[in-house]
Amino acid sequence: MLQNKNIQFEHLGLIDYKEAWDYQDKLFTSILDLKVQNRKAEPDAQQVTPNYLLFCSHPHVYTLGKSGHESHLLIDEEALKAKGATYYKINRGGDITYHGPGQIVGYPILDLDNFFTDIHKYLRFLEEAIILTLKDYGVEAGRITGLTGVWLDHETQRNPRKICAMGVKCSRWVTMHGFAFNINADLDYFNNIVPCGISDKQVTSLAKELGYEVPLPEVEEKLKYHLAQLFEANIITATHEKRY
Numbered sequence: 001m002l003q004n005k006n007i008q009f010e011h012l013g014l015i016d017y018k019e020a021w022d023y024q025d026k027l028f029t030s031i032l033d034l035k036v037q038n039r040k041a042e043p044d045a046q047q048v049t050p051n052y053l054l055f056c057s058h059p060h061v062y063t064l065g066k067s068g069h070e071s072h073l074l075i076d077e078e079a080l081k082a083k084g085a086t087y088y089k090i091n092r093g094g095d096i097t098y099h100g101p102g103q104i105v106g107y108p109i110l111d112l113d114n115f116f117t118d119i120h121k122y123l124r125f126l127e128e129a130i131i132l133t134l135k136d137y138g139v140e141a142g143r144i145t146g147l148t149g150v151w152l153d154h155e156t157q158r159n160p161r162k163i164c165a166m167g168v169k170c171s172r173w174v175t176m177h178g179f180a181f182n183i184n185a186d187l188d189y190f191n192n193i194v195p196c197g198i199s200d201k202q203v204t205s206l207a208k209e210l211g212y213e214v215p216l217p218e219v220e221e222k223l224k225y226h227l228a229q230l231f232e233a234n235i236i237t238a239t240h241e242k243r244y
Contacts (some may be wrong), residue, residue, distance in 0.1 A: 003114045004048040007231070009224065010238040014055035017063065017088060018097060020056055020107070027052050027109045028169075028176040033170055034109070049174075051114060051212050053108040053227070053235060055220055057098040060085035062193055068095035072194040085189070092177035094167030102184035102205070104220055105125075108227075110171040114180065115231055119170050123148060126179055129226040130164045133181075135208045136222050139209050152204060161204035181223070182206065184213045 012020055031049050038046040062073055064087060072095055073087065080087055099105055112122060125145060130150040134141045141163060142154040150164040164181045182205035190203045207213045228235045 002046060002048045002053060004186075005114060005231075005233045007053050007108075007110070007228075007233045007235045008064075008238060009055070009235045012054055012221075014101065015056050015058065015062040015225055017058045017086065020054070020058065021088075021090065021104075024054065024107050024109060024176050028171075028174055031174045033110050035055075035113075035174070036083065045195060049111040049114065051233070052107075052109040053224075054109070056107070057101050057103050057216075058105060060098075060100045060189060062087045062096060062098055063092075063224055064089045064091045065094035065095045066090075067093060072096045073192070074194070075192045079192075080136045083189070083192070085192075090177070092167040092169045094165070097165045097167065097180060097192060098189050099180050102182070102186060102207075102216075104181040104183055104216060104223065105178070106181070106223070107178045108175055110176065112170070115233070116189055117173050119168075122170075122175065123166060123168065125227075125230045126166060126168075126240040127164075127234050129223055129230055130179065130181055132226040133219060133223045134163070134206070137206065137210060137214070139206065150181075152209065154237050161202045163204050163206065163209075181219075183216055183219055200228065 034047060034049050060083060064070065115161050127150050131141045141150050141152050144151050144160060148166050149162050152161045152163055153159050164179055166179045168175055168177045184207045185205050187205060187208065189202055224235055
């Protein structure tokens with residue numbers, strides 16, 4: 001089987017959630033279509049499938065995954081408008097979460113046939129990239145059994161705090177959606193939801209833990225490095241990428 005370890009990276013900057021979702025879906029569908037063509041083609045006519053990694057941030061938005069409960073959004077439509085926020089039901093796994101400025105939102109659109117066909121390993125690799133990035137700042141993080149995402153105080157659980165939420169979709173081993181890593185995010189917006197359907201644990205950010213804001217591009221470079229190392233991939237930056 002042909003494998004492609006190159007990942008095309010693109011920074012979308014601050015972008016409307018629906019616009020980014022549509023762009024993800026376009027890339028996701030193009031990979032699926034190519035995989036269908038490859039199955040019908042002779043071996044020497046098959047093409048390698050591309051992989052993509054998108055980084056961005058969004059204006060204030062709440063998204064509800066397929067397994068979520070609408071009751072976990074604690075404000076009504078009028079209050080959403082007052083806070084300048086939008087709300088979408090989407091096709092990833094997981095419950096409700098928040099996206100906003102000051103986050104690194106990552107959307108890996110990968111053909112896992114190019115790497116490994118194990119969705120649990122894939123999620124653990126995403127978590128590990130966040131954990132290693134936090135370690136670069138002297139922040140110890142890890143996992144809590146049964147809960148997706150990255151947590152602080154994960155061992156004693158005296159005051160467990162989620163710093164990165166995750167929710168993905170996978171079809172024919174092609175992924176979309178991804179993670180939201182709180183760097184300088186306004187955490188007050190999490191008060192309007194039951195984050196990820198978990199009511200007894202807090203949400204935090206890198207800035208809150210360190211006591212100062214951290215430049216997003218700096219964190220992004222560290223995160224890209226760890227993703228490349230874990231997936232044994234070559235991340236290639238698009239020449240037309242946007243920045244904040």
